[in-house]
Amino acid sequence: MFQKMREIPKRLLIAARNPVIRKNAATLMAGKMLGLLMVLGLMVMFMPAVTAHAQDAAPTALQTTQINAVNTVWTLVAAFLVFAMQVGFVMLEAGFARQRESVNILVEGIVDTCICGITFWAWGYAFMFQPGTPFIGTHGFFLQGLDPAWGGTDGLYGATGIPVLAHWVFQFAFADTCSTVTSGAMIGRCDFIGDLFYSVLVTGFIYPIVGHWSWGPDGWLAVMQPLGFRDFAGSTVVHTIGGTISLGGAIVLGPRLGRIFKRDGGGPMPPHDVILGAVGGLILWFGWYGFNPGSTLSAMDIQGIGRVSFNTTLAACSAGAVAILYTYFRTKKWDLGITVNGFLGGLVAITCPCYWVDPVGAFFVGIGGGLVVIWGLDLLEYLRIDDPIGAVPVHMVAGIWGTLSLGLLAAGKYGLPTATSADTSTVVTGLFYGGGTGQLIAQAIGSGATVLATFVASFIIFTVIERTIGLRLSAANEIEGLDLSEHGVTAYPEFEKMGNDGTPKTLEEAKALKAGKVPNAVGAPGD
Amino acid sequence: MFQKMREIPKRLLIAARNPVIRKNAATLMAGKMLGLLMVLGLMVMFMPAVTAHAQDAAPTALQTTQINAVNTVWTLVAAFLVFAMQVGFVMLEAGFARQRESVNILVEGIVDTCICGITFWAWGYAFMFQPGTPFIGTHGFFLQGLDPAWGGTDGLYGATGIPVLAHWVFQFAFADTCSTVTSGAMIGRCDFIGDLFYSVLVTGFIYPIVGHWSWGPDGWLAVMQPLGFRDFAGSTVVHTIGGTISLGGAIVLGPRLGRIFKRDGGGPMPPHDVILGAVGGLILWFGWYGFNPGSTLSAMDIQGIGRVSFNTTLAACSAGAVAILYTYFRTKKWDLGITVNGFLGGLVAITCPCYWVDPVGAFFVGIGGGLVVIWGLDLLEYLRIDDPIGAVPVHMVAGIWGTLSLGLLAAGKYGLPTATSADTSTVVTGLFYGGGTGQLIAQAIGSGATVLATFVASFIIFTVIERTIGLRLSAANEIEGLDLSEHGVTAYPEFEKMGNDGTPKTLEEAKALKAGKVPNAVGAPGD
């Protein structure tokens, strides 16, 4: 039997090279997944006695001082706002992408959400937020056996009196954000069956496991000595992880057909609906007010939620302002795409330090966020990596900056609240505020370890998927258009496609382009 | 005088057949309605002494333990999120409809909201939520004479310490949802003056009266023995009622010109902006977080709001996942339209049982919701009923499934909270959890009675409107385009219409199509 198991990889590779098998793989895999869903359901169907444990508590018993209605309302409303970011993401990505790949973006955004909900219920939340080892949580699969109150009724970790299911909903929306960020740099050339697979692996494994290091009650980065790694609302945990996975995918996939880079005389491919994209960006800003302030999980900390809301606002403003002005100097145009990516960079950057910095600090975190996004776009262009909407600069690069900025700009005044008083052990002081380099080093370790682990894991996953069931769309399907070939529909069926979106019309043209680097792409945001 | 009254119906029919009178009917009716608005206002203008009663209470007097600020914040924020569903609905409907009828959808959505606000203030809320008979409420017209606290300061029914006006705003948003659902299957061939009339009848009479049976303090379904009908947030009361009315309208109207069904070799007419429609679907999901969790009307029940939020999420996820996978097996395409309708079906289904089921139950409620939507689409296609966006499968069919599912999957653990403790009389146990068939029968009676009464009432109303002032757009106006003929504008005036949306170009072509069933419709979501 072991003999048989050893042969599996070999057989898979043989099968992957067989065109007939490959053709049927998608159907097969979808069937397996449908079956898996059924089995998953039936399995837990037979354990009502076990699942009962989790919620089996009369409301009266829970209405103690530890269970706090105001905190629960705050956390849930914040969770709903974070969910609204899905609306923003799909609009941003679809608008700044070409028409031919925009339906695919919507399908991905929605299906990733569905997958995320199921895996995060089944095991993701257990891996990420429950105790276990410093590297992975090992309790609470299918939410079984959890205390009805998040953090335990004994208040051991992070307890603010909210139900564990409310905490789950909040964290589901975070996991979903990471999942959607992931797709950003992979737009337009990813086979949908490959997308399904990597989504399960990303939201089911990479995000919760690497996230556990920072946010798990016993994560090794969180409890690191002398100073623990701090990431208040997820510059690293959500955005850098998402952006890094996206980078891995973009490298494995390669650029879209017809994408010519600036050093080869081209530029980004055109967006198809700039209004849609920019409105999506504003909706993201709106949703961020759930993301950052809601991460207190407590409204009792009223100065904290006020400060986080303020810092989030100011950093977005300074980032947007610096991005449009800086770009104007370079291009003499007031660039909408860059401005949107600029304020998003500010939002990503402030996500980590929003609790610990003062207004002045927030202002500079935003300035940095706006600038690194632009420099990141330049770098990707130079490295000939095709990131259609700038997901890597916005989420990975600005996330790294924001994480490090805490070590520079933390005001040294704010400790996270506990049930009784401020927790002075969580006061963070940055280098510029007289705190030395301690926190900066901790932040660098946390950011570096997360980037490294995530990049390696995702690169391996994408490479394996590409070499087995396939990740990159076939050239014929890409020329036909991803939406038509995978989803059987275009975004605007009543309108014939017009203008040139830079895609070659034939396989020959595609090959010629690849060989000779004939510039044919037209200007676009980030141009 | 009685002689004269008996002649009215006859005269109306004669008038309706007179083309000149018919031509002027719209102007006349609009005039009457403007007059009605004025009279309505003037009437209540002269009763300040009476209306005073409702709100005439000093804040201090109300700040008792029964009047709860946290619950009020929760209910109002939830109400605002439910209102946001209007945004989602109009985007979903307009995006998945053809361009030529999309402006009409926006006008309808907005005007229905305006009518709903006025009628729900004047009499709808009184009919639905105030005591009276088991069939209709009879108190509180224009909100006069109501206790300032919903449910009474004596806490007789459903009291959670919120002001009656906050409860009104929450329930207005619900009534508005039902009203908008109604228009779904009637898209594209309904005269606007007819729409105005049926909107007043639907949101002013059908919804509040039939809704009273389930949600009125003395509604006959609610107090039915031995087990009352239970519908936590309105799978039946909002969605099945709305979807059933829509079905009645679609049958009376008949299909749009040029709509060929699958068994005749055609298929659904094309959507015009798939992105818009899918984004609208995501906004609906966002708004649903007000719809279901907010229906506790109390944030003190923190386990309840956490559980409802969780169940709503998981059911939507499992429904979306099963819908896309199941459809992939049938069509080999990853269908966006079906996926959106799938997760919406899951949301509609979980709306009734969301308070009483465990995660496993919610998972299966969603699976069922996703599947019945697809089967419902097939059935309508087979029955040659034109439902342009799938309103009947999503709201009526999934609503019925969700209502029945409570009788199967209720976990038998959760009783609604009261001021002092959990109300054990409201614990619901489903068949699969050892509760026998009692609740399932109650649910079947409630769902069946609601469907029957609503269908009969709406069919009569639509037929009478069609035979008097007219409901179906004239063929000439339909060929010109509903937006142009009724609203004098197209959705995108700078862009000429392109492509073929399946509508015949001339009356002759329309007649030939009707006679010979020439297939001319092109593929679309649900295809």
Place this chain on the structure above:
Amino acid sequence: MFQKMREIPKRLLIAARNPVIRKNAATLMAGKMLGLLMVLGLMVMFMPAVTAHAQDAAPTALQTTQINAVNTVWTLVAAFLVFAMQVGFVMLEAGFARQRESVNILVEGIVDTCICGITFWAWGYAFMFQPGTPFIGTHGFFLQGLDPAWGGTDGLYGATGIPVLAHWVFQFAFADTCSTVTSGAMIGRCDFIGDLFYSVLVTGFIYPIVGHWSWGPDGWLAVMQPLGFRDFAGSTVVHTIGGTISLGGAIVLGPRLGRIFKRDGGGPMPPHDVILGAVGGLILWFGWYGFNPGSTLSAMDIQGIGRVSFNTTLAACSAGAVAILYTYFRTKKWDLGITVNGFLGGLVAITCPCYWVDPVGAFFVGIGGGLVVIWGLDLLEYLRIDDPIGAVPVHMVAGIWGTLSLGLLAAGKYGLPTATSADTSTVVTGLFYGGGTGQLIAQAIGSGATVLATFVASFIIFTVIERTIGLRLSAANEIEGLDLSEHGVTAYPEFEKMGNDGTPKTLEEAKALKAGKVPNAVGAPGD
């Protein structure tokens, strides 16, 4: 040195006439602003000790009875909803404008937000909400030296126990609303560098200074004897100020090239995406639920927040209903654009009196709001003022009506809540409710003074900008298209522009149009 200073205006004028200098002005100014941002940041960088004062308070010390978590949650969630209005505004404006100017609307909306955040932090909040003189606040620049609780821990003015930073976030969103309203009537012919300048002046000076008169703790309108001016949520302070500035700008700019008015045989220029515009209107309605109810800054006043939410709903509904019916009588079309502007007019109007009127009053405030918007549109058309989306009627005219309506319809029952009981000194009684003309006169003084001061200030500012660095786009750039000439991109790059949006194709044609008033504009909302 004084000699030199006296020469500055003269030199500026000379420079402004020099084409080379003018050409470089934009670059120069952008550079200055970038520098200003840097200096601003560095400046405050060196005063951590001072800024520390503002938030330097341990959480424990603040958790007194005065610091109220529920009120803070309410205020922040409301602030987030108000921010969502930005999404609605840019969609409304872009959709109801022509394609050629829609990208510009997005850039303006976003950059104005960024500028507003920075100036409101640096000095706007100090000017508006801090004590000083009856005409301007003089404390709290960069939020330094402020009490951590809004209104002071001694509760001197408006204290509801919320942190000052939460109050800032709420008021930032208000300032941003005013800023965005401003751009409405100036759409399509404003040079972006001019826009940057006036934005700083408007959101940094006009809005906070004139706003201080009504909302500052010692504002002269607020403390006026015998009866103070009352504006609950900003019909005057936000909407009339914004609309009046917009009017000033529209007059200074003049109409867009090719805009022919009705008395010259033309009509409004066509919108480009009616769906987008109407959806934006609905999102504004959604956000208004933060704007009005949130203005209590307190959820303890549960009857108040219930009443405000109700009144806001009913006024919007009656306004929308009257607008569509009234327009139908005039045009025989069910007009979407007018309906949207109608309910927005109702929302603007109820914003001032929403706290003090009963349902009947709210109904009539809405009826008036819907009507004055239509009459305002007629008046602007007659005066040959080009207001592309109707910002002046909706915000200025309906704002004036709403402000005056308080003097007519205030129910005489509701006093603003204080920490202990209702403040009877703030009960307002209107003329129709037996209160005499006192409040009506106070409202007329407040509205009149605000309109006058705002119009004069903005007219001067716009004229000076126009005569120095330039406000009006050059005719060549307008013919090329604002989006292309200023932002280097069109809204939908894959689609070629089609149809006729009324803009002349050449400078000669533009001149001929101006001279001969050749009608070439096609129908549009408001037509």
